[in-house]
Amino acid sequence: MSTYIAPVRDMRFVMTELADLDALSSLPGFEEATPELADAVLEEAARFATEVLAPLNKTGDAQGARLTDGGVIAADGFAQAYRQFAEGGWTGLGGDPEFGGQGLPELLHAAAVEMWNSSNMAFALCPLLNAGATEALRHHGSDDLKQRYLPKLVSGAWTGTMNLTEPQAGSDLAAVRTKAVPEGDHYRLHGQKIFITWGDHDMTDNVIHLVLARTPDAPEGVRGISLFLVPKFLPNADGSPGQRNDVHCVSLEHKLGIHASPTCVMSFGDKEGAIGYLVGQENKGLAHMFTMMNEARQKVGIQGLAIAERAYQQARDYAKERVQGRLAASRTGGAVAIIQHPDVRRMLLTMKSQIEAMRAFAYVMAADMDRAHRHPDAAERALRQARVDLLIPVVKGWCTELGVDIASLGVQVHGGMGFIEETGACQYLRDARIAPIYEGTTGIQAADLVGRKLASDGGAAMSALLAEMRSVAQELERNADARLAPMAPAFAASVQALEDVTKWMCSAASTHVDEALASSVDFLMMTGYVCGGWQMARAALIASANEGAGEDQAFHRTKLATARFYMEKILPKTHALREMILRGAAGAMDIGIEQF
Template structure:
């Protein structure tokens, strides 16, 4: 199914009303982000996604990337779409105007990112990785490196890639073996990397790889890892392209989904060594790479939201057309579309309300990024950076877990036809399955949330978030139709607080206690934070209705918020109870008896 309609109305509501675009536009560097301009950008991004990218989604699944010799051939139509994307300036949406970018707020760029990923996730991975590489170089590259690479990467003339994983080093990067041998002011790299997304292609004229490797005298472990720029074509001092570097793609992985995205096995230094240039200082490569990883992890969370939205749209369209069965309680009536049946409505409302909560959470994290980067007050910037650090593992983990669940529901709505590839519902499920895995599995995200974000600051960032969510809930008492929602919402907050306290009391002394159920804590935090944001959205919607608005959108916001509170928020209690049970049951059976 190629059809895709970007949910621009809800995007604008979240950006303009829920998160307060006007306040963001007061920040230095973001003054141009007025509502009219942002609306125009969102509408144009929606047009490009629907008309150019979405029709190629199915093509990418059936006619994916291919390795021909040492050349990776992209899906037919992908390169042309990429050129249109670059020519329209989309690649630099959130990048600094200093390097030719639009300088849009991250929250607006996140809306565009949702559309790229929703309309064509496999294609969207290419500019997504470039954006992460840009962030890493902007923060850690030398002035010379920034001058040489960033403008062309921001424009999309050159693409970026991230090279971490090796056959012997999956998520544990401390044991990587790729070598970087010094040679004057540069290095020669030797080794192999796997799972390199868009590691080789011809859509851009150059690909700038950021590669983790070890120098000869580097210590073992993470302190011995350095980061190197390894371009596909060497770059001359004047910015022109030189000779082909000594690396190649030796294989493409055969994957469950995202077939249009080449996942490459890369070999460095088969001849004299791939030429690379050190970023920053030796031994700090992993810290530098996390700048790129955090950028990518947020965008992967957006992928979970995006693919769920695509699956929902297809499921709704099918449910409105597929005639089967009579209405409940009306045996003599004519058969009706399955959207009339309560259980199908339950599935569709589960998808819709989860999507709206995910969107609010992902965009909220992006708005905090904007404040952390642009607010004139240093204390406020630090506060918002703490919020970003706290939310990113939740956005990545919770949104991708829900994305997988919602695409599975999309198949279920289709019934038997969902299991048939021709309908396209199965592709969304297959594509969604990678999101909980890459850029750090969701178990790693959960451990990061508990170990680094919760225990390290003794729960301060989480307590601040909970206090803000409590304010959202308290405001419901001002509006009579919503006052009854306070009890279940406050119960969710209390469950999150209790689980937080349990981890603070038990996790610091015993890391096994902290990590055995960190997944449940991550999911608990997602459901409760999503509920607080949905409550705030409902408050704004009810205010608009009370002020005389007859826009059906606001009525729908109230309905999805009520459904979320009644049908999805109760899951928080189960996750909270799992946290408080600790590690005993998790670790009860010895490894050799599993």
């Protein structure tokens, strides 16, 4: 198995050149996020990922988390790594400075999240969920709850979880049945939650659950769901963990991947009822959770990117080492490293070019999230927020679907060795497979994109995006660098295709919603490919303008090469998707259930 080395050079390029970190650090609250600080954070995070997290990835997969009478035990080494992680300040990277966080931009956080997930996705899920719980509490918790819990969650002394799913309530949270009965200043919760990531463990001395439940007289459906904070141990007055609460992990799922991340069935109130505290307003629980939906979905999208990067590094290193077969173009030579074989190059470049496109797209969206929060100009904030709302489902859906495809290609590059667990390549495929499912399946993301986001502003956000893309296509076309102009027609054609399909989709969404939904994943994927092309086109323009010498030149020339590959070999997929969508989906909807 190869060693994970964080792609710091490309991360820095994307942050500085495509996401304009410089401008970002001039926003109020981000004054400290200078490029110098960003460099230092990247280097330190890269070191931590390579030295501490990566070595635990394979052992964690083999051993998994275990449920004992005393609760869940994390895989060997994880508890110590988590302490180091917390001590290094990594749990509070994006956290509120008021509660001990560093308040750094999402853009910088995105790069760190990529590294944690590349090096050890099972581990990285714990801080990922913690960040979501922390934000929910920060936005909606009472001052008392915030003072009591946030410092511990931000510092990583305790971890937070999200308890949403129940057996009958997967994608449809309206069906949540867990009960919360008021009792003095708190509630007693009874019910069962499933698929609770890091729902219990021995890495910290407390676990704080955010739980969706219904109060006794709550209305049915989504309007009767409230959010509660349920600690594993009720804190004493001095903040130390006190009485054991009536919430327990009763079993762990046996999963395809992310074995070291315990996926818990959590039972609330087997005895007297689990003590919980209302977070925010009664019956507004779903809305409170949705406050952090964009952040959570963006981070899962980055997981897709991260596992793809890890799979690529492993496949590339293997392809450079493995000697097998002679070159077809010169049958007389000796055996060569398989990276020289054209089909292996196709696979590696398919991986690499899409990884770079995903990174650029996901990071630029992270910076847009920062601008939506912090820009002093309200109009600019609204513009950025509209784009974030529109495109986060695409970051989530497109990057996680590509994550699976790319991890699968990584297996293929290895040939027979790829199928052997010892090699490590198939763990990435197993781990990657969850990302298009949790935090809303690709179908849910696509329904959100087509059913809500696209039409919510009369298509204004999409029109603005298309206009920006068209102007990038024109820049490419007019550029004097002979390496750029040939990229223009492919990119421009993909933008035009997206525009055609957007019109169809807006019309279908209002007249034939079923047909729109039946093509919604195709539309989401198409949007992703074109957004990736947009960022690769921008990257190519900058690489040409800044070509430089030495290492810079090598980096920029490679960027021009991967951009070219993306335009020639990836973007054509948009033509297929265009045709698939424009043909409509009456054929899929007319079939009777008995015909399947």
